[in-house]
Amino acid sequence: MFDGRNEAAPQDSRTYPALSVENLTVEFPSRRGVLTAIDDVSMEIHRGEILGVVGESGAGKSITGLAVLGLLEAPGRVAGGSITVGGRRVDGLTEAELTKVRGREMGAIFQDPLTALNPLFTVGAQLVETIRLHTDLDKAQAREKALDLLREVGIPAPEDRLKQYPHQFSGGMRQRVVIALALAADPQLIIADEPTTALDVSIQAQIIALLRRLCEDYGTGIMLVTHDMGVIAETADRVAVMYSGKVIESGPVEDVIHKPHHPYTQGLMNAIPSLHERVEELEQIDGSMPRLAARPGGCSFHPRCPHAGPRCRKQMPPLVPVDNAMAACWLQQGGTEL
Amino acid sequence: MTAALSIKGMSKTFDVSAPWLNRVLEGRERQFVKAVSDVSFDVTEGSCFSIVGESGCGKSTVARLVTGLYRPTAGAVNFTDRDGRRLRVQMIFQDPHSSLNPRWRVGDIIAEPIHELQLRDSRAKTKQRVAELLEIVGLSAEDAVKFPHEFSGGQRQRISIARALASEPDLLVCDEPTSALDVSVQAQILNLMRRLQKELGLTYLFISHDLSVVRHMSDHIAVMYLGRIIEQAKVETLFQRPLHPYSKLLLDTIPDIHAPHRAKDSQAGEPPSPLNPPPGCAFHPRCPFANERCRHEEPDLLEHVQDVVVACHAVEEGRL
Numbered sequence: 001m002f003d004g005r006n007e008a009a010p011q012d013s014r015t016y017p018a019l020s021v022e023n024l025t026v027e028f029p030s031r032r033g034v035l036t037a038i039d040d041v042s043m044e045i046h047r048g049e050i051l052g053v054v055g056e057s058g059a060g061k062s063i064t065g066l067a068v069l070g071l072l073e074a075p076g077r078v079a080g081g082s083i084t085v086g087g088r089r090v091d092g093l094t095e096a097e098l099t100k101v102r103g104r105e106m107g108a109i110f111q112d113p114l115t116a117l118n119p120l121f122t123v124g125a126q127l128v129e130t131i132r133l134h135t136d137l138d139k140a141q142a143r144e145k146a147l148d149l150l151r152e153v154g155i156p157a158p159e160d161r162l163k164q165y166p167h168q169f170s171g172g173m174r175q176r177v178v179i180a181l182a183l184a185a186d187p188q189l190i191i192a193d194e195p196t197t198a199l200d201v202s203i204q205a206q207i208i209a210l211l212r213r214l215c216e217d218y219g220t221g222i223m224l225v226t227h228d229m230g231v232i233a234e235t236a237d238r239v240a241v242m243y244s245g246k247v248i249e250s251g252p253v254e255d256v257i258h259k260p261h262h263p264y265t266q267g268l269m270n271a272i273p274s275l276h277e278r279v280e281e282l283e284q285i286d287g288s289m290p291r292l293a294a295r296p297g298g299c300s301f302h303p304r305c306p307h308a309g310p311r312c313r314k315q316m317p318p319l320v321p322v323d324n325a326m327a328a329c330w331l332q333q334g335g336t337e338l
Numbered sequence: 339m340t341a342a343l344s345i346k347g348m349s350k351t352f353d354v355s356a357p358w359l360n361r362v363l364e365g366r367e368r369q370f371v372k373a374v375s376d377v378s379f380d381v382t383e384g385s386c387f388s389i390v391g392e393s394g395c396g397k398s399t400v401a402r403l404v405t406g407l408y409r410p411t412a413g414a415v416n417f418t419d420r421d422g423r424r425l426r427v428q429m430i431f432q433d434p435h436s437s438l439n440p441r442w443r444v445g446d447i448i449a450e451p452i453h454e455l456q457l458r459d460s461r462a463k464t465k466q467r468v469a470e471l472l473e474i475v476g477l478s479a480e481d482a483v484k485f486p487h488e489f490s491g492g493q494r495q496r497i498s499i500a501r502a503l504a505s506e507p508d509l510l511v512c513d514e515p516t517s518a519l520d521v522s523v524q525a526q527i528l529n530l531m532r533r534l535q536k537e538l539g540l541t542y543l544f545i546s547h548d549l550s551v552v553r554h555m556s557d558h559i560a561v562m563y564l565g566r567i568i569e570q571a572k573v574e575t576l577f578q579r580p581l582h583p584y585s586k587l588l589l590d591t592i593p594d595i596h597a598p599h600r601a602k603d604s605q606a607g608e609p610p611s612p613l614n615p616p617p618g619c620a621f622h623p624r625c626p627f628a629n630e631r632c633r634h635e636e637p638d639l640l641e642h643v644q645d646v647v648v649a650c651h652a653v654e655e656g657r658l
Binding site: 056057170172173200201202203204205208227228229230231232233234257267268269271272273274275276278279280281282283284285286288289 | 392393490491492493520521522523524525526528529532547549550551553554574577587588589590591592593594595596597598607608609
C-alpha cells in the first residue's frame, strides 16, 4: 500500500505523494479524560489518485479529513504522528502558515454547498477573491481563470453565472461552484467530505464523473470521505475502511469490495440491499458503533463480531498485508485464541 | 386481494405567493406549486407499495396526504373497512432525532397513542402493553424509563416504530425510515420491518429515494417525477425492464457496488423547478427521445403491458 515512499530524493513537491499521513492520533481532552478520536492512522494518496475513506458515523473519517486541513475544532488536537502534503509537513503549522497552505496546496469540498459559499457575494466575486489570494494574477486575469474554472466543472453560460448569487444556483450547480473554488489554486490534494450526500442520485452521478475527470486531468490527489459504499465503488481507486477511530482494512477498491477480509467490512458489504437480487433477510451487524467515551478494549469491533475470541477482547490487531490488501484482524494473524 | 388503500386522482397545490403587500407593491401574481397532480394508485392489503423519486418530486407530500397531515386539493383517499372499522394508519418519519419529544420518557412516548385512543382501560395494562411493544421492536422493557437521548439513531427509530405500532395500525406510512441511519443499522431496521409485516399482517406505503432499499422491501413500485407518477409496476418487472426514460436514468445512475459503471458518461440535466414546470412531458428537457409531441402534450398514464403503467409518448408510440 505504501509503495515507493522513501525512494530517491525528489526534485520538487510534485514527485512526493499528494498526501502522506503517518501514525496520526487525534485527541479530544474532556472533563472525563482524554478521548482518542483517531488512533494511529496511516494513509497515503498519490497524485491523480482517489482514496475513498469509508465508515459509519463516529468512525473518525471526517475528523481525519479535518485534521489534514488543520480545521480541528478546539479542544481537538493532533497528539501524534505526521501529516505531509506534497512533501511538506502541515501538522504543527501556525494558523498564519496554515492559511497559506490551505487553499493553495489543499482544497476542500464539504457536504452542504450552501454553507460553503457566502450568500452575500456573487459566485464570481468569491472565485476571483480565492484565485487572487493564492496566485499572482491580476483582477482581469483572475476573472478569466474563474470563467475557465466554471467551464471546466460544467456550468453552462459561465459569463452570466459569475454575476449570480449562490441562492440562484441549484444544489448540483452549487456543488460544482465549490469544486471550482477548491480547484482555484491547482492544489495537490482535495479533501472531499461527503460531496454528493446532499444531492439526488442523477446529480450525484454527474458530480462523481466530474471528480474522476478532474483527478485525472489535474493530477490532484483526492481524499473522498463518505459513508456510501456505492459512491466508493464508482469513484475510488483505493479504499480505507475506518471503524472506531482506526483503519481496519485498506487496499484496491475491487479487492476490498469483492473479497473483504475484515468481518466488519464483510458485514458492511452484506448489509447493503442488492439491486440485482432479493433476499428474504439482510445480513445484519447487531449493535452499533461504540461511543467515543465507551470504546471497548482489544479490537473495538469484538462486541459485534461473530468470530470474536479471547485474543480479540485483549489485544488490538495491527494492520498487516493480506493478499493485495491490508486488514487488522486476528483471524488473518494466527487466530483469535490467546 | 383487496386494496387496503385506494387513491384516485389526488392533487395537492400549495400557495407559495409572496405576502399581500409585496404582491401589490411589486405587481406580482399569486404563485402556486403543484406538488402532487392527479396521482392514483391502490395498495394491496399485506403488501408493500413504494414511491421513489428525487427530492421535490412530491413523494413525501403523498405520504402526508395519506396520513391526513395535508388535505388534498382534489381527489380522494379511500381506506377499506376491516371488520367493520376503518383502517388505522400510522406514520414513521425519517429523522428519529426530531420526531421524538426529548423531554418525555420513552414509556410515555409509546403510551400516548394508547391513552389517546383509549386502547387499554388501566394504567397497569398500558404499562404492560408498552413493555410488550418495546420487546417487539428489539428493545427491553426497562428502556421505558429512559429518555430518547440515551439511545442511538437505530434504537430511536425502533422507538418510533413501537410508537407507531401502539395504536394497532393496519397501514404504516414510512417516509424514508432508514435514510438517517448507517448501513449496518439500516439492515437491522429493514429486517425488523419485514418481520413485523409478516407477524402483524401490516401493509406498508414506503417512501424512499434509495432504490436498493425499495427493491428489498416492496412488491409494487411507483416512480414519481415532478408531482406525477410516470411509471408503476411490480418491483421485479421495473428493475428488470424499466420502460420510462426517467426510470432508466434512475437505475443507470444509482451507484452499484457489484457492477460499478465507472466508464459510463452520466446524463446531463437537472430536475426542473416545480414552480415553473416545462410544458408537455415534464421530463422532456432531459429526455434523449423527446420530440415535438413530448414538448407540447402531456402524456397520460397508460397500461402498456399487463400491470405496467407508463406515462411516455415514446413508449406509447413504440419508439422505445
